[in-house]
Each structure stands twice: as C-alpha cells, then as structure tokens.
Amino acid sequence: MIVEILAIGTELLLGQIVNSNATQIGERLADAGLEHYQQTVVGDNDARIVAAITAACSRADAVIITGGLGPTQDDLTREAMARAAGVELVFDEEQADRLRERWKLRGRVMPDSNLQQAERPAGSTLIANPKGTAPGIRMRIGDTWVIALPGVPAEMIPMLETNVIPFLRGDDRSVVASRLIRTWGESESAVAEMLGDLYDASSNPTIAFLASGGEIKVRITAKAATQVEATELIAPVETTIRDRLGTLIFGADGDTIEVVVLKALEERGWTLGTAESATGGLVAGRITSVPGSSRAFRGSIVAYATDVKESALGVPADMIAAYGVVSEPVGVAMAEGARSVLGTDVALGLTGSAGPDPQEQPVGTIVIAVATPDGTRVRTFRMPGDRERVRTFATTASLQLIRLSLQGVEWGTG
C-alpha cells in the first residue's frame, strides 16, 4: 500500500503557514508501516487540484488530501474530487441536518453558504468529523483510494488515527509497536552518544531521536506478527536505555511532564501552586491543560511587575534592592510566598530575563526555585534563543525541576 499526501491551500504556497499536516501524517504512516513516497502542495485552484489528484492517483494506492473542505468559495476539494473521478456532486440531506443541528446547538443561525459542506462526489462515503463541521470524504478513483480530510490539525488528526489509518491497513495484521522514552537534562547529541552502539546496531526494533521543547525523546519501533512479539522485541532495548539514561527519563509514551508531575503530586496527596514572572503564566497554563489538574493544582500568582512580587507574594523590598529581581534569593522568596499565599504543599518560584532586552541579567537568565515540605531548592540557568524559546524552555525546566524535587533526585548543575 503506497500512500501519497496532497495538501491544498494557497496559504501554504505563500509561506503563511508551515505544512505541519504532512509531517504529522508522515509520522503516523511510518508508525503504521505504510509506504509513503511523495507529498504535493497546490493552491486553491480548481484545475491544479484536479491535475494533482490525477497525477497522485497514477502513482499511489491511496491519496490523503488535507484542506479545501471549508465553507467558503475557495474551498474546492469536494468539486475537484468529483471532476477527477468524472462524477457529479450530490447533496447529502443527512449531512445537511447534522450541520444545522451543530449550528443550532451553538445558538447561531447557519449561513446558507455552509450547505456546500453537505455536498459530496457521487459514490463517495463521508467520514465523521467529531471536532468540526467539515466531514471527510473517501472515494475510489480508478484503482486508488482518495481520502479528503479537513486542513485544521485538531480535526484532521483524530480522523486520520481512528478512521483513515485503520482503513488503509485493511487486512494487514502485522503490527508496528513503538515506545517513546521521554528524557530531559542532556542535549540530543549527548543522548545519541550514550546510545550510539544501540543506534548503529538497530534494525528491528529501530531507534530514533527526536528533540522538541527542551526534551529529547527516544523512539523504539518494532514490527512483528503480533502485538506480544513486537512488545517483546522492544522490552530488552528499553531496559538497556533505562539503565543508561537513569533519572534523565521522566516518562514514556503519553506521559507528558505535566501529567507526570500531577501524578506524583496525587500519589503524595500534595497540592501545587506557582509564582511566575518571565514565563507570565505559561507553567500554570501547561499544568491546567491536563483534565483533572484541579485535584492537585490550586493556582498561580503571575507577578510580572516588581511591586506585585512584594504585594502579592510578600517578597521583601529590601531583598529585591539588595540582590536584584532576577536573583536566587528572590526566586526562593517567590516560591515560598506562593506556597503560603496559595496554601499549597509545593510551589514554584520563577524569575528571569526572557529578552529581547536584558533585565538586570543577560537575556536567557532564568532562576527556578521549588519549595516543598522538605525545603526549597534553587538553580540558575542561562538559556539560548529568542524570547519565545527561552519562555518555552523555562516552562519545561520548571516542570522538570518540580518532578525531580518530588522524586528526591538531585537537580544537577548542567
């Protein structure tokens, strides 16, 4: 089964957005063991979409189209699929009812133009879109399956995972299993060096490295006849990696650092609060992205202005005068202030200089303190990159240091 990806949207050609959909789909095709040799992008132009569909059908067994299913005049995928297949568009009454129902639930009147989202090429099947109004479309053109999905990633990916990938795999019952080991604290090249011999020797399972947001992930992927066999191939490699990387590892698969932190808090029956300056609420935002976080997370004081650090967190004014607002004593006082003001067992204190202009300390200086019932620890980082990168890395580092504090592990100085 050879699959191609065709992304539709003039905004992609103009460089206004990155084609992250192709990346996301490519990764999932690889995980599913489906071959994938080519990706194409064309703009919102009827003739060129038809030509691209026709060309892809001549090369592939399946074509996944993203985009062009919206309700406006420049959403042309439905029509182009019909033209490429040489069939008419038909109006799907059931889908029209679903659209009207959806708008009614939101208490709004549906503009008539949205009814084009109830059209589909004759002979096609609609694919349910639980997160949006545009359903996907699947049809046969010649010997090729052509499958159109919405361009919005939050809608597209669940449809891909629950419907399209299983459909394309069909009767292929070989199993691709993978395990994602999540680490923090060393660079990608350092992790790659620690596992260099495993990487060189790997064929089944394979191992791969992935860096994002300050974390390094190691993916182990195995293919076998059954899930049990694939898992058995992965297990010894995972054991070796765990032996070598130790406390650098904070979780596996879907265990994001915020999930790991919340789980560790709940195990102890402890609560968490944060006091943030340079990250401006991003740590609290990450933690509260997890459903059920209210069981352990109580709140945050974002003390952006210096005098709010004094009034809302009780950081002494003379301490700020003596050490500066970006300093370890202030970070510690913020953590301990948050612990007391928010009434939590554990609290973060974060102050720093995110840039672009330095604030007392050079851009990228981030002080992170964590107060627990066992005491308070603090560490100063010098983080590379621009404002956005510094804030992202500071957020990740904060969550990681909370995790290490809960586990009773040394913070290191790297």
Next chain:
Amino acid sequence: MIVEILAIGTELLLGQIVNSNATQIGERLADAGLEHYQQTVVGDNDARIVAAITAACSRADAVIITGGLGPTQDDLTREAMARAAGVELVFDEEQADRLRERWKLRGRVMPDSNLQQAERPAGSTLIANPKGTAPGIRMRIGDTWVIALPGVPAEMIPMLETNVIPFLRGDDRSVVASRLIRTWGESESAVAEMLGDLYDASSNPTIAFLASGGEIKVRITAKAATQVEATELIAPVETTIRDRLGTLIFGADGDTIEVVVLKALEERGWTLGTAESATGGLVAGRITSVPGSSRAFRGSIVAYATDVKESALGVPADMIAAYGVVSEPVGVAMAEGARSVLGTDVALGLTGSAGPDPQEQPVGTIVIAVATPDGTRVRTFRMPGDRERVRTFATTASLQLIRLSLQGVEWGTG
C-alpha cells in the same frame, strides 16, 4: 515566470522534520511577485527524484530543489539532475580546490567521499555557498531552469536571496504587495458572505480568507509596476472591507490581538491584570509573549481552586454558593478583585468549564468579565470543541473583549 519547489529528503516523508524550507522559499517568491503553484517532496531515491524533476519541468519555468547535495551516499540530487537532463556528471577541479581549501582552514583532512561535492551535471553553473561546503547548481533542462540548493536553511536562504531570486526576476521590476485584515466575532462563512461580491470580482487585487484560533483573516494581494501602484490598488478594497466589517476588524498585518491590546492600553496610560480560572494563565501567557508588555501588564491571579478565588481575589463565598463558580456575578467579582489586588486600571475575570467533564455548567461555558475605570461588562459564551480548543478560543475572546472595552464598543451577543 512560474516556479515550483522540490524538496528532497526521506526525513521529510517520515515526519521527522517539517518542510520549513518550502515555507521560507514560498514567502520570498510571493514577495518577489514570482508565481508559485506547486510544491513536491520526495525521499532519497534516485528514480523518484528524476521523475519529480521531469514532472516539475513539464509544468514550470523554474524548479528550485532543496536538499540532497551533501557528501553521503544518500545525497542524490546532482546525479538525478544529470539523468533528468540526459547529460554526464563532470568533475569541477576549481570546486575541488575550494573544498580542500575549506577543510584545510578548519585544520582537518577532507574525507575522499566529500569530493562528490565537486561533481556537477555537464553544462551546469555552480552557485556559491558562503556558509557551507555544498555549492548550488543551476542548469537548463528543456525550457526550464532547474536550481538546486542545500537543504540546511542557514545555507540555503542567503543563496536564495542573493542569487536565485534576482536571477529568476531578471528584468521584471514589478512589485507584489499584500495586506492582512484581522477580524474576530463572526464565522469564516459569515465574513465570506459579507464580502462575497468582492471575492467573486477580485483579480488584481485578489482576496482570500484564512481562519485560525477563532480569528478570521482577509488577505488582499496586488501586483503592480511599483510599490505605490500596488498600494493604490489595495487601498479602495481595504476601505470597502473596513466599511462592511467595522469593529469586527481589530488590526492589520502584524498586529496580533495581544499587540493591539497593549498598544491601546499604552495610548491611555492604563495598566492591565487578569484573574483566570479555566484558562489557567494562558491569557497572561499570551500578553507577556510580547516584548515590552511589562509597560502595561502587571500580573495575573490564576485562581484555579474555588477557595483561592475567595482568598486571593476576595470573591464572596456566599456569592459562589448562591450563583455557582461558573457564573456572571463571580466573573465580575474576579475582574474587580484582580483590578484591586493587582492595582490596575483594567482587569479581566474569567471562569468557566473547559471540560472534558462539566463543572456546574456544560463543557464550553465560559464567562468573561472586563473591569475598566468606566465600569464592568460581562458575557457568557458557549464554545465548541475539546478542552484545548475551548481554552484557546476563551483566551482569544478575552483579549478581544478587552480590546472592545478599551475602544468603547458594544460586545454583542453572537
């Protein structure tokens, strides 16, 4: 001059990296007024690269290839260009000398395999690469210019800007200008309907719609002999769009809503604070993403636990008991509490039920209140989608309602 982009690399197909090169090139082609209708990605496979070059040459006047110029066995672009053109590879002695010189300067001995970077198709011209070892290659295949550049963005982009774009533009001195109008408050289809006649009539300038994060953007693009003429083509269309969309419009081009809010605050000499529950700090996080936000933004109280709303913001316990925590009175009390505790002129109060489990009110219920020196307004939304989407849309809506309050515009009920 119609240009296509062909990116080469198996890592792109596997989803290990995003094709940001295509985005970067697309943006620069658009700025230069060069037409660009299609992008292709293929892996490190000789036959498929040759086929992709041949197909692109049949459609375009110029093909920009990225990647596959390195010194390893899977760098196949040089050979594939030669095969597509039906010529031999020749060894370029001058380039070999430059390579040896470069390695010598770094005090290292060049591995022999690197000499393949001195090969080029017969009849081609090398393009200097000031930042790396792999030169670019330009040659004619049929009626099409085929131009290969390295895949490393830091090497590719300077070569594109200083050599390739000027070469492709040739004697063309025409200019492309575009204007992005940013709106909030109506759906994409409603905005498209309000501008339907303009869209249908548009050729130069053209208009296009773009939806992201709850905002709808309208892009006007014009091509003319000079910047002044292009701007003159855009102006009357922009005026008509502004007349029709009115206060739905919050900014143009790079004016994100957080930038617009901070500008409006600074004009009045006012400060801002937030009290957040369901968004958990995301509004503060968005505002503080803007450099210099500390001039107007003082801080946030993320009151996630109910009793923190009482202790940190002074929301009366009997009000919460009477109306519930997700209610307009509590939203108002949070905004007014934040205004007082943080000592600001303007404050947001946000409470709601982001899901997946309902909290008092159905999932997606979001109460937003804004307190200013002129009084406090409040509105309840029912937002669609999952937790992540509700939180993102609630963050955007909060910033928009702060903007409307500062502008003295009615909030509406849509």
